[in-house]
Amino acid sequence: MKIQKVTLIGLGAMGVFFAPQLEDFLGKENFRVLADGERKQRLEDKGVTVNGINHKFHIITPDTTGDEADLIIMAVKDTGLSKAIEDIKNQVGKHTQILCVMNGIDSENQLAAVYGWEHVLYSYMRISISMKEGKADFNPQLGKVHFGEADNTELTDRVKAVKELFEASGIKYQIDTDMRKGLWFKFMCNIGENMTCALLEVPFGAFRESEHANAIRHKAMEEVIAIANRLGIDLGEEDIKRQDARIQQIPFGNKPSTLQDLENGRLTEIEMFAGKVVEMGKELGIDTPYNWMFYHAIKVKEEKLSGRFLP
Template sequence: MKTVSIIGLGALGILFGHHLSKRMPKADLRIIADQNRIQKYQREKIFCNGEECSFQYVTPEDQCEPADLLIFTVKFNGLEEAIQSAKHHVGENTIILSALNGITSEAIIGEAYGMDKILYCVAQGMDAVKERNQLIYHHMGMLCFGDQQPGEISQKAKEVADFFARMEVPYELDKNMNTRQWGKFMLNVGVNQTVAVYQSNYGIVQRDGEARTAMISAMKEVILLSEKEGIHLSERDLQYWLKVLSTLSADGKPSMAQDIEAKRFSEVELFSGAVLELGRKHGIPTPTNQMLYERIKEIESHF
């Protein structure tokens, strides 16, 4: 594995892009962006923990050799455009990782490029905060990835693991990515939405109180739904993700809270929107997620 293409310079794109840029030849790492974005990046520069990022930018129209590894780090509402923008970077042997929130992006990308190219992925444990062209983080977190089928470790997964080991990218190979993805979904449903509604930071849900109670209630609604979907999350999974939460900087903020603060429309449909839909599907009440959904929609109505 030699060449990497990344599409999406939000928090994760900058974090992992900057890390890789210091460990591999500049020509082998490509950041895909349209011409307007590239001009903005070059004019304003991008900084990661105070260091200026040195990226090679390519437009969607630029002809190039397919990437060995293509990483999607866009917001969900930009996924369809990103899939089209990355087409020159996908070849017969390209491996694709999606670090998007939610539980649906792999299927959407796989429909365009083939599920045989997809490894399921979850980004967890980072506390990055992005303001304008500055990204600050204390904990880099890690990329957890693996195959769609439980119990397998494919050659593709081994190749990515070997590459990440050489590039010193924190990672974990998981033999049950369905449970991992649903667990991260459960965490996002709780943490992202609660911190956004209370317009605070991780600290408010790391300590006992009204916000933490609401967060855990929202997460438990996901556990009930997971049973109906054949995933079977449990109290043990809840405690695992609460432990992950406890490691994050109290001053950090999840992406939804950062969106609300910046008056950007959030990914609420990926979280409580999806929970409410599953609740209707299975006839299970989801009152906490209903409350969080309505509160976030109310805040966004004033943008």
């Protein structure tokens, strides 16, 4: 299997990590961005600016047929996942593989329910990217995409094909031996950092300076660990310590996605984050008071943005 055509859906903070390098390697016709409506028009007119360089990628629409991709990279937000799953249908051929690099722990299951596991690999991102008004500035060497089968003790042909593409195009990657643990580790970090920063309206730098911010972050992460352990996922305190060290490397002023959403007047992915923890806690009989507070507090922030509390 050789990957020669790639379609990306979602040219936001995660999508720009891939787009310039894949276009450079594959060429403009073989790297395509899937979009329609106002978003298609905006990308064609204005493009996106990545590290000071403006890019106008080859745009195709969901109704494009007869030109299936070898690899689809989905970098959408949770609120757009259902539509994106429908939009990619004409891009899925007999051998197409799909990486859904969005946050959360459910997207692969949702994709596999429609297209089958033979088309879906596990994946997630570890990078902090701030994007505003079509402009993103970040160091691509400080992050990577993780992908693979659930168990990668031995690499399958489809994992090798994606690996070869990323190596050839200069995209930093990692193949976790246990991808399910990797997904849950990323989810735990998102709960601790994304939710705490959004609630307190502080950047990542707060975790360098404030024992109080870290106290909240750690307690929220412990709730995720309790749920993961009940499900047979091997997360623990050592994983919190591992993230404590990494968080020192994130630029002080960077902000996670939920805080960026609130500051830009957008609905957040709260259902996928704290909402999911609360839901699973109820199902498993595990108390999740910190995530319960995150969920309801950030819902109030969304209500405030909607103008609900104006006199």
